[in-house]
Amino acid sequence: DVKVTQSSRYLVKRTGEKVFLECVQDMDHENMFWYRQDPGLGLRLIYFSYDVKMKEKGDIPEGYSVSREKKERFSLILESASTNQTSMYLCASSSTRLSTDTQYFGPGTRLTVL
């Protein structure tokens, strides 16, 4: 079974704090993704990575950065958290770059920024 884990299920931070969200997959997948999910807006892609040390912007990268130093780990960084970054953050991974590949999701981190 594919397993994608995220470091926290719930996180509360204050405005201006630096926030790290960690994601680890154990299936040697090439691709990893970070999404945020908000009511009425669905899943929106923040950043993705298709190889170690590679990163590409998704649809809403502003205010975020990412790091992929090892194949199994993909980190999302909020340099200076703001209240509009309160959201559910979902990490996903997929095996290759084929269009048929399924994305497998982690359990999500619900981040609240006060």
Next chain:
Amino acid sequence: QKEVEQNSGPLSVPEGAIASLNCTYSDRGSQSFFWYRQYSGKSPELIMSIYSNGDKEDGRFTAQLNKASQYVSLLIRDSQPSDSATYLCAVNIHQTGANNLFFGTGTRLTVIP
């Protein structure tokens, strides 16, 4: 422009009925289509994928694809209360270095016992 549209619902069906969930997409180059189920407070889980025109059946679930009409649907037969969830339609798009998925906003399904 990348768009995946779903009726947000809520869609309510009685237990044992057929639930029909619909999705349209704008990118004619899309080749792969996925249905995910998401229970409240949980992450999405894949229930069906379809790549060719026509129907694909898996147990009580049937995915239907019509690329000419840019339309994909999910039928759930003999609906159960445990099927109550939000169903997300996802369509592949090709971006730099990877085939990514673009998600609809989801249809909330309630199965009434």
